[in-house]
Amino acid sequence: MAERGRDEESGKFTEEYPKEDFIKALKELESTGTTDIAESVGCDRRTAYLKLNILEEENKVESKKIGNVLLWELAVESV
Known part of the structure:
Protein backbone atom coordinates (compact mmCIF):
# COMPACT_ATOMS: atom_id res chain seq x y z
CA MET A 1 0.00 0.00 0.00
CA ALA A 2 1.34 3.42 -0.93
CA GLU A 3 1.91 5.89 1.86
CA ARG A 4 -0.35 8.90 1.92
CA GLY A 5 1.15 12.34 2.25
CA ARG A 6 0.72 14.53 5.29
CA ASP A 7 0.08 18.24 5.52
CA GLU A 8 3.28 19.80 6.83
CA GLU A 9 1.50 22.26 9.13
CA SER A 10 -1.28 20.15 10.63
CA GLY A 11 0.25 16.69 10.32
CA LYS A 12 -3.08 15.40 8.98
CA PHE A 13 -3.16 13.00 6.06
CA THR A 14 -3.90 14.65 2.72
CA GLU A 15 -7.04 13.65 0.91
CA GLU A 16 -6.28 10.70 -1.36
CA TYR A 17 -9.16 11.41 -3.74
CA PRO A 18 -9.97 15.14 -3.66
CA LYS A 19 -13.54 16.25 -4.29
CA GLU A 20 -12.31 18.22 -7.30
CA ASP A 21 -11.42 14.93 -9.03
CA PHE A 22 -15.05 13.84 -8.84
CA ILE A 23 -16.32 17.20 -10.07
CA LYS A 24 -13.88 17.02 -12.99
CA ALA A 25 -15.00 13.47 -13.83
CA LEU A 26 -18.63 14.58 -13.89
CA LYS A 27 -17.82 17.53 -16.15
CA GLU A 28 -16.16 15.13 -18.58
CA LEU A 29 -18.71 12.30 -18.33
CA GLU A 30 -21.86 14.38 -17.72
CA THR A 47 -15.09 5.27 -2.25
CA ALA A 48 -16.71 7.06 -5.19
CA TYR A 49 -20.20 6.48 -3.76
CA LEU A 50 -19.23 7.88 -0.36
CA LYS A 51 -17.47 10.92 -1.84
CA LEU A 52 -20.39 11.62 -4.20
CA ASN A 53 -22.80 11.48 -1.26
CA ILE A 54 -20.72 14.13 0.52
CA LEU A 55 -20.78 16.29 -2.60
CA GLU A 56 -24.54 15.83 -2.82
CA GLU A 57 -24.94 16.99 0.79
CA GLU A 58 -22.92 20.08 -0.19
CA LEU A 70 -27.91 5.70 -9.52
CA LEU A 71 -26.96 8.45 -11.96
CA TRP A 72 -24.94 11.46 -10.87
CA GLU A 73 -24.69 14.90 -12.44
CA LEU A 74 -23.42 18.31 -11.45
CA ALA A 75 -25.91 20.42 -9.55
CA VAL A 76 -27.29 23.32 -11.55
CA GLU A 77 -25.59 25.88 -9.29
CA SER A 78 -22.20 24.09 -9.68
CA VAL A 79 -22.16 24.40 -13.47
Whole structure:
Protein backbone atom coordinates (compact mmCIF):
# COMPACT_ATOMS: atom_id res chain seq x y z
CA MET A 1 0.00 0.00 0.00
CA ALA A 2 1.34 3.42 -0.93
CA GLU A 3 1.91 5.89 1.86
CA ARG A 4 -0.35 8.90 1.92
CA GLY A 5 1.15 12.34 2.25
CA ARG A 6 0.72 14.53 5.29
CA ASP A 7 0.08 18.24 5.52
CA GLU A 8 3.28 19.80 6.83
CA GLU A 9 1.50 22.26 9.13
CA SER A 10 -1.28 20.15 10.63
CA GLY A 11 0.25 16.69 10.32
CA LYS A 12 -3.08 15.40 8.98
CA PHE A 13 -3.16 13.00 6.06
CA THR A 14 -3.90 14.65 2.72
CA GLU A 15 -7.04 13.65 0.91
CA GLU A 16 -6.28 10.70 -1.36
CA TYR A 17 -9.16 11.41 -3.74
CA PRO A 18 -9.97 15.14 -3.66
CA LYS A 19 -13.54 16.25 -4.29
CA GLU A 20 -12.31 18.22 -7.30
CA ASP A 21 -11.42 14.93 -9.03
CA PHE A 22 -15.05 13.84 -8.84
CA ILE A 23 -16.32 17.20 -10.07
CA LYS A 24 -13.88 17.02 -12.99
CA ALA A 25 -15.00 13.47 -13.83
CA LEU A 26 -18.63 14.58 -13.89
CA LYS A 27 -17.82 17.53 -16.15
CA GLU A 28 -16.16 15.13 -18.58
CA LEU A 29 -18.71 12.30 -18.33
CA GLU A 30 -21.86 14.38 -17.72
CA SER A 31 -24.68 12.27 -16.21
CA THR A 32 -23.25 8.86 -15.37
CA GLY A 33 -23.16 6.04 -12.86
CA THR A 34 -20.99 5.54 -9.80
CA THR A 35 -18.83 2.85 -11.43
CA ASP A 36 -17.91 5.07 -14.39
CA ILE A 37 -16.96 7.92 -12.05
CA ALA A 38 -14.88 5.56 -9.90
CA GLU A 39 -12.99 4.34 -12.97
CA SER A 40 -12.37 7.90 -14.12
CA VAL A 41 -11.02 8.97 -10.71
CA GLY A 42 -9.11 5.73 -10.16
CA CYS A 43 -10.78 4.63 -6.92
CA ASP A 44 -13.08 1.80 -5.97
CA ARG A 45 -16.84 2.08 -6.37
CA ARG A 46 -17.53 2.36 -2.62
CA THR A 47 -15.09 5.27 -2.25
CA ALA A 48 -16.71 7.06 -5.19
CA TYR A 49 -20.20 6.48 -3.76
CA LEU A 50 -19.23 7.88 -0.36
CA LYS A 51 -17.47 10.92 -1.84
CA LEU A 52 -20.39 11.62 -4.20
CA ASN A 53 -22.80 11.48 -1.26
CA ILE A 54 -20.72 14.13 0.52
CA LEU A 55 -20.78 16.29 -2.60
CA GLU A 56 -24.54 15.83 -2.82
CA GLU A 57 -24.94 16.99 0.79
CA GLU A 58 -22.92 20.08 -0.19
CA ASN A 59 -25.31 20.65 -3.15
CA LYS A 60 -22.50 20.26 -5.69
CA VAL A 61 -23.89 17.14 -7.36
CA GLU A 62 -27.30 15.56 -7.71
CA SER A 63 -28.35 11.94 -8.04
CA LYS A 64 -31.38 10.23 -9.47
CA LYS A 65 -32.26 6.57 -9.45
CA ILE A 66 -33.32 5.06 -12.74
CA GLY A 67 -34.16 1.39 -12.35
CA ASN A 68 -31.27 -0.14 -10.42
CA VAL A 69 -28.80 2.55 -11.46
CA LEU A 70 -27.91 5.70 -9.52
CA LEU A 71 -26.96 8.45 -11.96
CA TRP A 72 -24.94 11.46 -10.87
CA GLU A 73 -24.69 14.90 -12.44
CA LEU A 74 -23.42 18.31 -11.45
CA ALA A 75 -25.91 20.42 -9.55
CA VAL A 76 -27.29 23.32 -11.55
CA GLU A 77 -25.59 25.88 -9.29
CA SER A 78 -22.20 24.09 -9.68
CA VAL A 79 -22.16 24.40 -13.47
